[in-house]
Amino acid sequence: xxxxxxxxxxxxxxxxxxxxxxxxxxxxxxxxxxxxxxxxxxxxxxxxxxxxxxxxxxxxxxxxxxxxxxxxxxxxxxxxxxxxxxxxxxxxxxxxxxxxxxxxxxxxxxxxxx
Amino acid sequence: xxxxxxxxxxxxxxxxxxxxxxxxxxxxxxxxxxxxxxxxxxxxxxxxxxxxxxxxxxxxxxxxxxxxxxxxxxxxxxxxxxxxxxxxxxxxxxxxxxxxxxxxxxxxxxxxxx
Numbered sequence: 001x002x003x004x005x006x007x008x009x010x011x012x013x014x015x016x017x018x019x020x021x022x023x024x025x026x027x028x029x030x031x032x033x034x035x036x037x038x039x040x041x042x043x044x045x046x047x048x049x050x051x052x053x054x055x056x057x058x059x060x061x062x063x064x065x066x067x068x069x070x071x072x073x074x075x076x077x078x079x080x081x082x083x084x085x086x087x088x089x090x091x092x093x094x095x096x097x098x099x100x101x102x103x104x105x106x107x108x109x110x111x112x113x114x
Numbered sequence: 115x116x117x118x119x120x121x122x123x124x125x126x127x128x129x130x131x132x133x134x135x136x137x138x139x140x141x142x143x144x145x146x147x148x149x150x151x152x153x154x155x156x157x158x159x160x161x162x163x164x165x166x167x168x169x170x171x172x173x174x175x176x177x178x179x180x181x182x183x184x185x186x187x188x189x190x191x192x193x194x195x196x197x198x199x200x201x202x203x204x205x206x207x208x209x210x211x212x213x214x215x216x217x218x219x220x221x222x223x224x225x226x227x228x
Contacts, residue, residue, distance in 0.1 A: 043202060
C-alpha cells in the first residue's frame with residue numbers, strides 16, 4: 001500500500017531564517033506531488049505541484065520554493081521566512097492521470113514564524 | 115478558475131441530531147471528493163462520487179452528487195461526537211490529465227456535543 005510522510009511535524013523558526021520541509025511517498029512510482037497551505041480551520045491553498053523529477057509548477061507568487069530531487073521526494077523551502085509564512089503545510093500525492101482525481105495527504109507540518 | 119462554496123461554515127449540534135453539509139459550484143466537475151480533517155492532521159478521504167445523481171453511503175454518512183455534477187451534499191444521521199471535524203469537499207477538474215486536479219471548498223467545521 002502507498003504511504004506518505006512529511007516532516008518535521010512542528011517547527012518554530014525566527015523571521016529571516018531558512019526553511020526546509022520534506023515529504024516522501026512510498027509504494028508508488030511517478031506520482032503527482034503537491035504542497036498545500038491551510039489557514040486555521042479553513043480550506044486548502046495549492047502552492048506547488050509536480051508531475052515529475054525537476055518539474056515544478058507554482059500556483060501563487062510567494063516567498064517559498066519547491067524542489068523534486070527524486071521521483072518520490074518533494075521539498076518545500078524558503079531562504080528567508082516571513083511572519084506571513086506561518087501556517088499548516090500539507091504534502092499530498094495522486095496517481096498520474098488518474099480518474100477520478102483523488103489526492104492523498106500527509107500528516108501535515110505546523111510552521112510558526114516568530 | 116473553478117470555485118466551490120461550502121455551507122454552513124460552522125455547525126454545532128447535539129449528539130443524535132441529523133445534519134446536511136452542502137458544496138456548490140457554477141462549474142461542472144468530473145468527480146467530487148469529501149474529506150474529513152481533525153486538528154493537526156492531514157485530511158482523510160471519505161468518499162469519491164463520479165456520476166451525476168450518484169448516492170453513496172458510508173455507515174451513517176450519505177453522499178450525493180448533483181445530477182449536473184455541479185454540487186454535492188453530505189448528510190449525517192444521528193451524529194456522534196466522533197464525527198467532529200472539518201469537512202472538505204473537493205472537485206476534480208473536467209480537463210483530463212491535469213496535475214492541478216482538485217479544487218477545494220473552504221470547509222465546514224462540525225462540532226457534535228455529547
